[in-house]
Every structure is written in structure tokens, then in C-alpha cells.
Amino acid sequence: MPLARSRLGLLLLGALLTFLLYLLLPAAQHEPRSAGTRPDKGQRGRRAANTTARTGMAAGEPPVFYREVSAGPDVLFLHGQAFTSRTWEALGTLVLLAREGYRAVAIDLPGRTMMVATAQGRVAFLDHVLQELGMRRPVLVSPSMSGRFALPFLLVQGDQLAGFVPIAPVGTKDYAAERYRQVQTPTLILYGDRDTSLGPQALQSLRHLPRHHVAVVPDAGHACYLDKPEDFHQALLGFLNQLK
Template sequence: MPRGRPALLALGAVLVCVPLLLLPAARRHGPARLPANATVRAGVTPGDPAVAYREAAAPRFPASSRPDVLLLHGQAFTSRTWQALGTLALLAAEGHRAVAIDLPGYGDSPAAGSVATQRGRAAFLQRVVRQLGLLRPVLISPSMSGRFALPFLLAHGEQLAGFVPIAPVGTREYSAVQYQQVQTPTLILYGERDTGLGQQALQSLQHLPKHRVVVLPGAGHACYMDKPEDFHRALLGFLGQLQ
């Protein structure tokens, strides 16, 4: 056999294997697809303030078998983010009713003076949960939306099946004793490169009695945007433990 032939054969094997290795990865990065019988719709809740939302659900699952999921958003995002990221579709495919809302003054929701206080923001979320008919939902709260989620959690935590704070703001406004009184199962999630708000929020949220922590490697503040697969995997794992 000529001296260079083994090297050429090895190179050929690598060229054949590389596309096969990359193919599954490319599929994993594709957008989540809704099951054929799932429904996706946008709407607006009645009342003042009105709230725009996007919803995905798969009716083939019994309504009580999987917890509902309510998704809030950060300052630079809206409910469209969760649709574009495939999160709504993925949750629906897993049998959850998933609803993402535009907080007051963002997306298609008008601004509202009634949410200027902690009590007002907690009452706002309570009304949204009631009007949308969500049954003990899991509340997902990234960044800015902590201004809404945290007062709701502390006042009405028993109305939630779970809580997923993603480096939320406002965690220092509450004491360790207040957090310790909350019995809601919690997934504290943030990006490894979010050394500011992510770790700051952890210092307060770790006082929640029923919590676990997941740090997404290589991700920044909007870790769900940087590492959507890792985010979805952690979220689905948490939801699975609640069933």
C-alpha cells in the first residue's frame, strides 16, 4: 500500500462521519413544532388594563395532567419572544397549556398606572391568572418581570404550582424571612456569565425553602436566548418533577 494511502483513508472517514455527527445537532437547533391537534392563538383579556397574550395548548392531554405555564418577559422582550424561541410550541407538545403575556406598557399591552406599586402588580397578575382561567400555573419570570412575579409569589404563592425566576430584578426588596415563608417549588435559573444580576438574585432567592439551582454554561443574562436547548431541558425537567 502506498505510504500516503492510510492517511487519505483516514481523512475520507472523517469527511464521511462529520456530516453524520452534525445532522442531529442541526435538528436539535430547529424550532419546536406544535403537535397537529394543538391550537395557537393570540388574544386580549378584558378589563383595565387590557392584556395581550399568546397561547399554545394541546387538547389531547387531560386538562389536569400537566400544570399550566404562565410566561412573563424581560424589558427588551415581549410575549413574541417565547413564540419565536419555540418555548410555547415545546410546552404545548409536552401537554402543557402555555400562555405568554405582554406586561403593561410592552408589546401590545397598554401602560397602566395601577401597576405602580408592589400591591398593584401582585393584583394585576392575580387578575390575569383568573381571567385566563389558569389553574395553579408555573410562573416563569425573567429579569424586569421580577417586579411583578415576586410580590405575587410572596402574597399568593399557594396559587402557583411552581416558580422559575431567571435573574429577576427586585429580589433585595424582600427579607430572608419573607422568602422562607414561601412553600412554592422553585427553579432558580441563570446564565454562567451573568455575574451581576444572576448571582445577586441567587443570594436572596436561595432563602426559598423548596428551591433548586441550575446555571446554564456559557450563557449571559438572557440565558434562554443564548442557550435555548439547555434552558428548555432544565425547564421540562422541573415541570416533570411537579407532576
């Protein structure tokens, strides 16, 4: 009789432990894998220089961050004032480039802080981002507002870029033509033909870059990549292929 009671007690204890493990297991599965990593529907968010960075990859693929073989240079996407890094994710740009073998990353730019209040601060910010992401001489894609970050970086540290893709960026008139003529970074100037303000205005300044090409996206406005994504992707991939 005592032996039977002992066995019954052990069975009840085992059942209790199994129930507790069942309750705790889902919570453990939902814990983040590491600090600063955020899985998101087949994409991954990652913190770099206190900002979110996204990279495209198909489900089941290893992270593009750790691919050893790339089709060409890395590609870093900035964004316009009304947009975020998620824009390039939703547009399919990051996944498209990843499938073509490129390591493509989009970041969220910081808001108005003392750190980026000056051109020097914005250059330092991008320099830190490149170091954190381990990007060596990437192609920098800069639409609209992000020109405040990309242009001073291009003019000061253009030798750290394999290419530059300005999409009707702001701030181009802040620099003299002679400053642009000193930059040897291959550049694809992109804008929509219905962007009658910033597009042509930026072109007036950026055409002084010695190694530039111009691609005008038909029937597209200021955010030409949203209006005609296929045309935008075709122009971008054509430029990247030339840099291999």
C-alpha cells in the first residue's frame, strides 16, 4: 500500500511538472533571439547606431547580413520625410535585391536631435551606420529629405561609396558646382517626369558630378519608386550591374 501511494505521488508530480513546462514553453519561444533583433514576416529588423535597419530575405534563407558571396556592392537605402525603412520592405525592393545576390539594407533616419543637427553630425551618423553594419563602399540610395544626410557624406567621404543614387534629393543647391566636380563616385540621378520641382532642381546641381547618368521615370511623380516600382527597380538593377 505505501509503495502504491509512492508511485501515485511520483505520477502526480510528473504530471504537474509537464503542465508547468507546457505553460512556460510558449513564452520562451516568443522571447527575442538577441537584443536588438526583431523578426517580421520574412524580414528582419536590426538595430544599428540607434536606428532600425531592415534587410530583405526570402523565408527560410539565411540572413543577408551573413552572406559571404555577393553579386556586387552592398546597397544602403535611406528614406524621404513621409516614409521609413518599411517603405523599401513593402515595395519589395529589399527582397528583390537579396534574390539578385545583393546585400540590401534600409535604415530609419533619426529625427531632429543634436546628434544630426549639423552636416558634420549627419556625416558622422552615416559613417557610424556603415561601420555598425560592416558595409564597405556600398551604393547609397537617397530620396528627397535624406539628401540632407547623403549629400554632405558624398562630398566629404565619397571615396567610401561604390555608387550614389539620388532620387530628387533636397539640399542640392547648398553646394557649389566645384564641390560636385571633385566627386568621382559613379552616380545614377533618378526622378519622375511629373516631378516638376525637386527633380529638375536637383538635376541642375547634380549634373556637375563627373561620373553621372540620368534616368527619368515616365508617368511618375516625386516618389517615382512608388508610382512606377518596376521601372525604378529596372533602372536601379541596371546601375548596380554596371558596378560589378
